[in-house]
Amino acid sequence: MDNEHTEKTRLDWRILFGVTVTTLWMTTGIYYVTRVVGWTQFQSLPTADIGSFFEGAFAPLAFLWLVIGHFMQQKEITANTRATTMQEQSTRRLELHSRRDSYFKLLGLVQEQLGSIAGFHYVSVFGPTGSDEVTLEEFSTLRSEASTGDHSLFIRRMVSAAASNRDDAEAVTEMLFGTEIRTRHSDNFKRTFGRLLDAAESVDTDNMLREALLEGSAAGLYYRIIRHVAGDEEMDPISGIRNTIP
Template sequence: MLQESAQIIQEPEPQADSAGAMHFSWPQDWRIQIALVVSLLWIVFLAVYIARNVGWGSFMDLPIDEMGAFLEGAFAFLAFLWLVIGLFIQQSVLAENNEELRRNNLHSAKQTQAIAATEMNARQETFFKISEATRRQLGAIAGLLFMSSQGPVGNGSYRTDQIREVWQQFAQGDSEVWSRLFLSMGTPKDIDFADLFYGTEIRRSHSENFVVGFDRLIKLARGCDSDNIIMDSLIFSAHGLLNVRMRELHPTIKFPEIVMTNSQNYLNSLSDSLQQ
């Protein structure tokens, strides 16, 4: 314990002034200052005590065992004093180290959050790039399905020039124009959407390709959407609504329901947070 205390209590290091002379800097810790003053006074007291009661000549002639016993008792007070001072300083150092560790932990936590946010932003940027290409792909599939069912090769509801105009609109960047046409055709009571999507082998192939492409887009969105904002925007887009209808009407596969944000639960949680 004394060795640990001695390691903590740093002795003043000699420093050279402008003239090259060496001098000692006074320690800044007030506890060490008090201990040094008390130690100096105690040594002076011992010197006076020996000079007046024993005599330096008699003291130097004492047997080694008696001198050792005297010095042990004389310096026991100083040993105890510096032990206590060392313990207090050690506690201060430990407290400073704990505070430094706490600050480092906070800094590390902030860095971790920043890294996570950066990673999430990178995922979202990648998703939006892939999403744009996928939405155009889905739009092209929906266009082929529309031509197969409503164009001249289908029931003839749309002429070739009308189909061409819609393709031009698609080429100008409106990737969901074909999906909107499907959604605006009417209600399931008026139109047999099951036959429209899966009535022929070609239509079924187009519809299943559409469902597969949109499902892969949904899976990719889940990896970069912690608040379901991207998911909801996909589901309630024209492609998303058409995908839901295709999934519901598939003749052989029972698709699981796509989970979206529950508006009522969200509003309730928002109301609770505002009340708090």
């Protein structure tokens, strides 16, 4: 704080230079009039000559201060430009921070939506209309568990089912796209997660968030499985082998 105050109150060297030159110039002029011309003779000069004398005497000073003022103005412009740039950078950081906050709020809602989509897909595959391995009562219990905060419960179960049948391409395809309802759920999950990835790219220039979602989450793995089965991705995300599932 003291350094900032000192910086503000310290005179610029250009002003000190101008004051010094002006003082020397004025002292020299007074000395010239006093010792060389004499005040008596100077006062007896015609008014036009006195005006010409002062014009010639002060013209160099006027030019000097004009130049000093120009450089001082350039300094102020540079300082204002620097301040404006810093303000713009600060505004960008605040905007990015605000966008990230909004994204993470959105992330929680979308993860809940993805879990709900996977839940309906799960009951379609393993419920009464599917293999009948899960009753509606069991499904309701699982949904209650998922609603308490474990939004990826059904996603993990779908990933586990796909992994268990990774050697049976037809079974995985049937599970994800075997009926119109399952196809709709798979497409809905893929579209929603894809938009989440696009939003992650807009708030994270290093793509760390996108990679974490795609590579380090159950939803990302399930998204890649759906894309692989749909033919949008060559690499099988479960086995790491290309084209194991057509």
